[in-house]
Amino acid sequence: MPVGFSDKRLISKPKKEECIRHRGYVKCTVCDKVFYCDKINKNTRGKNCRCGNLWVGIHKVTDSITKYDFYVAVKYIDERPEFGDKEVKPKKKK
Numbered sequence: 001m002p003v004g005f006s007d008k009r010l011i012s013k014p015k016k017e018e019c020i021r022h023r024g025y026v027k028c029t030v031c032d033k034v035f036y037c038d039k040i041n042k043n044t045r046g047k048n049c050r051c052g053n054l055w056v057g058i059h060k061v062t063d064s065i066t067k068y069d070f071y072v073a074v075k076y077i078d079e080r081p082e083f084g085d086k087e088v089k090p091k092k093k094k
Helices: none
Strands: 021-027 034-036 054-060 070-076 082-088
Touching: none
Parallel strands: none
Antiparallel strands: 021 034, 021 082, 054 070
8 A cells, every 4th residue: 555545536527518609690680580590400491580671592502612512692782780609508407
């Protein structure tokens, strides 16, 4: 037995780090309608905001150069939309 150490050592468990997820969004600056990019898939039809200034949908890719099947397309009439990321913490399990 080594000198100065006991047989029982305290083993601390590593703490789980909170995974913070980022959600991309497009927001109409006129009516404040928010479209989240993770809610859009390749079967999504285009959606308009309440005031009709902003349209968010998809643009299908026909070339085989990229690994993506579609891009998120944004069209606006008068006011430029706001783009950004929102940090979302995971929900705690009961």
